[in-house]
Amino acid sequence: MKTYRRRQMTASIALAVGLAAGAVARDKERPVGEAEGVIRGVDAQEHKLMITHGPISGGIDMPAMTMAFQVAPSVDLSSLEKGQSVKFTVTRDDKGRYVVTAISRQK
Template identity: 45%
Template sequence: MRTNIIKIVLSAAAFGVLSAGAIARADEEHAAHHVVAQPADAAQALPSEGEVRKVDRESGKLTLRHGPLTNLDMPAMTMVFAVSDPRFLDGLNEGDKVRFTADRKDGKLVVTAIERAN
């Protein structure tokens, strides 16, 4: 009886190990078939709401507490952004409510548009 149980357990384990490899290969073979169509404007960054926490005019950076950035797949948080145009920093002060658009450029997070929401 004990020998039969051991055989069953070993057979099940071997089957599981062999099946895992086949399943992994099946995913690789079909991965390219699951391309999801995106709307034409899906690649564009949508404006987000935020609050200015710090303005660093010397380095051309802006610290924002922001809501989710859907185009960057980022949750709400506080972070530092470079700005694509240093003039964006003119007139901005800590505590200002803003609407802004951010994107990733050359590996950096960059504010590409910003306006006061107040």
């Protein structure tokens, strides 16, 4: 019985390590794009931004448009406001949504 439990525990640990390694690999493989735009709205409660942006270049190829973006929890929205010109970095999350991972105000 001890051998069975040891094997079961070893298999569980191997599975957990494999899943974690897969998650890290997926994060490294996610496309990243950059663009410039103008903030049209800030929803701090939902952690979202409405941005009219130029084409997104890099790993994400998107034409110019106005759209709402989810914003990563690590991004501080407190200094952003409607009408500001910004440069931002965007990627996609596990659900395929576009997420702003970095943003800076343009002068």
